[in-house]
Amino acid sequence: MQLMATRVRKESYTVDYAGFWIRFWAFLIDTLIIVGISLLYNGIWGLASGAGFWGEEATDPLLPDAVASSGSSLWAVSSGILFLIVVAYFICFWRWRGQTPGKMIMRLKIVHFNGAGMGWGGAVMRFLGYIISILLVLSGFFWIPVDIRRQGFHDKIADTFVIAVPRKRSAADGASRYKSEKAYEASR
Numbered sequence: 001m002q003l004m005a006t007r008v009r010k011e012s013y014t015v016d017y018a019g020f021w022i023r024f025w026a027f028l029i030d031t032l033i034i035v036g037i038s039l040l041y042n043g044i045w046g047l048a049s050g051a052g053f054w055g056e057e058a059t060d061p062l063l064p065d066a067v068a069s070s071g072s073s074l075w076a077v078s079s080g081i082l083f084l085i086v087v088a089y090f091i092c093f094w095r096w097r098g099q100t101p102g103k104m105i106m107r108l109k110i111v112h113f114n115g116a117g118m119g120w121g122g123a124v125m126r127f128l129g130y131i132i133s134i135l136l137v138l139s140g141f142f143w144i145p146v147d148i149r150r151q152g153f154h155d156k157i158a159d160t161f162v163i164a165v166p167r168k169r170s171a172a173d174g175a176s177r178y179k180s181e182k183a184y185e186a187s188r
Contacts, residue, residue: 016164017150018108020141023162029102034086041085045078087127094123107165122158129154 093100098110098117110118110126118126133140133153140153149161 015161016166018106018162018164019150020145022106022108022164023144023150026100026102026106026108029105030089030100031102033101034089037085037089038082041082042078045081090130091120091123091127094118094126095120103162107167108162109165110160110162112160118158118160122160126154126158126160129157132157 090100094110095118097104099108103109112118112122129140129152136153144150144152151161155161
């Protein structure tokens with residue numbers, strides 16, 4: 001309990017935690033990107049396995065008498081590789097930028113309590129939290145609007161927060177405002 005009281009005292013009043021809907025739209029953008037990657041990957045896999053870009057029927061090279069289908073050995077390998085691509089998409093972007101492309105577009109960022117970025121371990125823990133949230137009938141995501149800091153289960157597991165990134169002021173805005181403040185001070 002003392003740790004929580006210490007954390008609350010140290011929080012900045014300027015942090016704007018991202019809510020459920022803006023995070024939902026960011027995730028939807030990421031989902032569309034992943035669907036595009038999946039279609040491209042499946043097309044390339046189909047060409048490489050001899051099934052054609054759109055996946056016409058082909059024989060399975062490991063089981064020559066069988067037709068490549070959802071139960072074939074090639075399908076299992078292909079699905080495993082595609083899953084690793086999805087895992088790498090999230091974990092690598094979280095580690096590199098603290099943002100996936102969807103979060104970049106929606107101006108959101110994932111940070112630790114101290115404001116630092118996420119390491120590899122934190123990114124992996126957050127992804128495992130995603131899986132747990134999904135397995136709990138998405139309840140880990142629906143916790144976001146209820147929580148005071150807008151944390152889902154995956155955020156709590158990785159000790160992260162999703163915040164809104166403020167717009168940067170341009171140099172011209174900062175310079176003109178500064179000059180006007182100096183002029184005001186000089187006129188007093």
